[in-house]
Amino acid sequence: MHQFHIAAADPALPEAAVLLDELSARLADITGSSGRSSFDAEDVRVPGALFVLARNADGKAVGCGAFRPMCEGVAEVKRMYARVAGVGLAVLEHLEDVAKEYGYHKLRLETRLVNQRAVAFYEKHGYCRIPNFGKYVGKAEAVCFEKQLSLPENQP
Secondary structure (H helix, E strand, O other): OOOOEEEEOOOOOHHHHHHHHHHHHHHHHHHOOOOHHHOOHHHHOOOOOEEEEEEOOOOOEEEEEEEEEEEOOEEEEEEEEEOOOOHHHHHHHHHHHHHHHOOOOEEEEEEEOOOHHHHHHHHHOOOEEEOOOHHHOOOOOEEEEEEEOOOOOOOO
């Protein structure tokens, strides 16, 4: 099992920018869209938002992910990217844990239907398809997911 150190970071850091550029290039290859228009770094600099970098044992950035507040109790996962095997799940689980700490009870996200690897990944890890939300409504190429987060024992 790989060991990764995952921590909050600014998406403007040079190493974060490299990962985000790799993600955009990969998405453009798979879907024809880089996804850049769906991400604004300011969205993850507000209260209740988070951007993380995952680093390997050598301290090299190998993955990233983020969430931003959507509405009461709901956050949207953004810019998930893993350069190496195992980091995607580590980042997703970290985001889910912190989202619960922040008081979110649901995470939502969008990916492209053609990105079957991402669709399978989210389905495997407990995300269920929901009607498209926000700017994705009516976009047949988009598929939206939601996961109910279990609340800590002391929460209602």
